[in-house]
Amino acid sequence: EIVLTQSPGTLSLSPGDRATLSCRASQSVTSSYLAWYQQKPGRAPRLLIYGASSRATGIPDRFSGSGSGTDFSLTISSLEPEDFVVYYCQQYGDSPLTFGGGTKVEI
Amino acid sequence: EVQLVESGGGLVQPGGSLRLSCAASGFSFGDYAMSWVRQAPGKGPEWVSVISGSGVSTYYADSVKGRFIISRDKFKKTLYLQMNSLRVEDTAVYYCAKCDGSYFHWYFDLWGRGTLVTVSS
Numbered sequence: 559e560i561v562l563t564q565s566p567g568t569l570s571l572s573p574g575d576r577a578t579l580s581c582r583a584s585q586s587v588t589s590s591y592l593a594w595y596q597q598k599p600g601r602a603p604r605l606l607i608y609g610a611s612s613r614a615t616g617i618p619d620r621f622s623g624s625g626s627g628t629d630f631s632l633t634i635s636s637l638e639p640e641d642f643v644v645y646y647c648q649q650y651g652d653s654p655l656t657f658g659g660g661t662k663v664e665i
Numbered sequence: 666e667v668q669l670v671e672s673g674g675g676l677v678q679p680g681g682s683l684r685l686s687c688a689a690s691g692f693s694f695g696d697y698a699m700s701w702v703r704q705a706p707g708k709g710p711e712w713v714s715v716i717s718g719s720g721v722s723t724y725y726a727d728s729v730k731g732r733f734i735i736s737r738d739k740f741k742k743t744l745y746l747q748m749n750s751l752r753v754e755d756t757a758v759y760y761c762a763k764c765d766g767s768y769f770h771w772y773f774d775l776w777g778r779g780t781l782v783t784v785s786s
Contacts, residue, residue, distance in 0.1 A: 593772040595710075602760055602776035603710060614774060646709055650770050654726050655712040 560585055560649050562658035569663045577634040579661045581647035586627045588651030594623055594632045595646045597660075603646060607632065637663070667691030667775060669761045674780030681751050681784070687744040687761030687777055694742040695719070698764035698771060701735060701746045703757035704779075711757075714746065715764060715771065724769070729755075751784045758782075 561584040571577055581592065590610035595603035605614040607623035610630055620635045634641055642665050647658040673685040685701070701713040714725045714735040723735050734747040744761055758781050762773035 588770075591766070591770050591772075595773075602779055603773070604776070605772065605774045608766070608772045608774075648710070648772060650766060650772050653724070653769060655715075655771065657710045657712070659709045 559654055560587065560652050560656050562647055562649060562656055564645075564647060564658035564661045566661060567659075569661060570665070571637055571663060572665065573637050573639055575637050577632075577637055577641070577663055579632040579634075579645055579663075581625075581630045581632070581658050583628045583630070583649060585652075587630075587649045590626050590630075591649060591651035592623075592625070592630045593648045593650065594621075595648065596641075596643055597646065598640075598643045606645075634663075669763065669775060669777035671759065671761050671777045671780040674759065674782045676783045676785065677751055678786050679751060679753055679784055682747070682749045683751065683782060685746040685748065685759055685761075685780060685782075687746075689742045689744065689761075689763075692763070692775075694737075695739045699737060699744045700762045700764055700771065700773060701733075701744075702760045702762050702773065702776075703755075703782075704760065705754075705757040708757075710760070713759070715769075716744070717768075748782070751782075753784050756782060756784045 592610045594607040597603045611623045700715040732750045758779040761777040763775035764771035765774040
């Protein structure tokens with residue numbers, strides 16, 4: 559099973575700041591099959607990024623993904639107030655499908 | 666409107682059973698694999714099970730294998746999860762999710778709002 563470790567656990571920033579979230583895999587993720595989700599309190603996760611760097615439909619271009627192999631990152635270029643929530647990565651290159659533990663972006 | 670709506674959650678005693686349903690609308694249900702993903706309080710999501718678009722193939726996480734059964738009804742456009750021999754550690758919000766990607770390389774591009782399952786005596 560591929561274990562995903564997200565860091566930091568909590569990121570304290572201000573609106574307008576740039577945020578960089580990390581997701582490290584315990585083994586190489588096949589074909590960069592790595593997705594990122596955003597989750598607001600009491601809501602379901604929402605797909606932001608798939609294939610490590612492709613934005614999902616309707617996702618603002620301030621969100622970008624990069625990386626390959628075992629190291630991936632999600633960057634939010636300029637934080638909006640609604641971006642201060644929790645983010646998860648998920649690998650889908652190997653069975654079982656696994657998620658990271660999350661990074662909370664707080665003000 | 667493209668949406669997934671779960672139902673069937675509730676409080677159940679350890680060893681009990683529960684059946685979750687997920688009604689799909691706004692997309693061609695039979696064209697997509699569908700999954701159940703759960704999230705325990707304060708934890709990250711955990712993939713539980715997936716069923717192919719045809720319903721022929723099913724897969725389970727080791728934590729639920731032999732206890733849970735996923736199925737789908739193409740006419741009712743509904744996904745199901747039969748949960749048997751429930752344990753305290755099965756307590757979570759259960760989400761229905763539409764799969765995208767290639768065969769067994771799935772990410773989840775549409776999620777329901779979830780239904781809470783609490784296993785407690």
